Amino acid sequence: MGLVCSHCHKNMSVAKIEEKRGEGLASQIRCYHCQAWLGKNVRIAQVKMLSFYLLVGLLILGYVVEQFEVMSYMLAAMMGMALIISHFMDQVHTIEAPEQEDVSDQLKKYR
Numbered sequence: 001m002g003l004v005c006s007h008c009h010k011n012m013s014v015a016k017i018e019e020k021r022g023e024g025l026a027s028q029i030r031c032y033h034c035q036a037w038l039g040k041n042v043r044i045a046q047v048k049m050l051s052f053y054l055l056v057g058l059l060i061l062g063y064v065v066e067q068f069e070v071m072s073y074m075l076a077a078m079m080g081m082a083l084i085i086s087h088f089m090d091q092v093h094t095i096e097a098p099e100q101e102d103v104s105d106q107l108k109k110y111r
Contacts, residue, residue, distance in 0.1 A: 007036035007094045028095055037096040041089075048086040055079040 003012045010033045019030035021037070025046065028039035055076050062072035 003038075003092060005031040005033060005036065006038060006092055007031060007097055008034035010034075035098040036094050038092045039095045040092060044086050044090045048083060048090055051079045051082040051086060055083060 003014060004010070005012055008031060010031075012031060012033070016032060017029050018032065020027060021030075022028050022039070025042045026039070028037045030037055058072045058076035058079060062069045062076065065072075
């Protein structure tokens with residue numbers, strides 16, 4: 001399985017990633033090509049997990065309790081939409097970009 005670095009746009013192998021920091025949903029990895037720290041948005045990951053568990057719970061509730069069938073299926077459909085939207089938004093992004101070297105002396109030659 002591979003990832004694409006959001007900073008240098010190169011493919012990374014998950015097995016080759018050596019540097020990690022943080023715990024749980026706030027964990028970050030370091031790209032071994034450009035040395036940028038990459039991570040996910042914690043809030044979106046929480047929404048994604050919450051909508052999944054609510055979706056499953058509402059489907060079970062609608063199946064078991066006949067009185068809540070229509071309401072729970074409508075709410076489960078909303079949770080399914082929230083799950084799909086949060087899944088598309090839950091991407092790896094650059095948390096901390098590497099230091100860029102100063103090349104202003106070289107750029108002055110061309111002005």
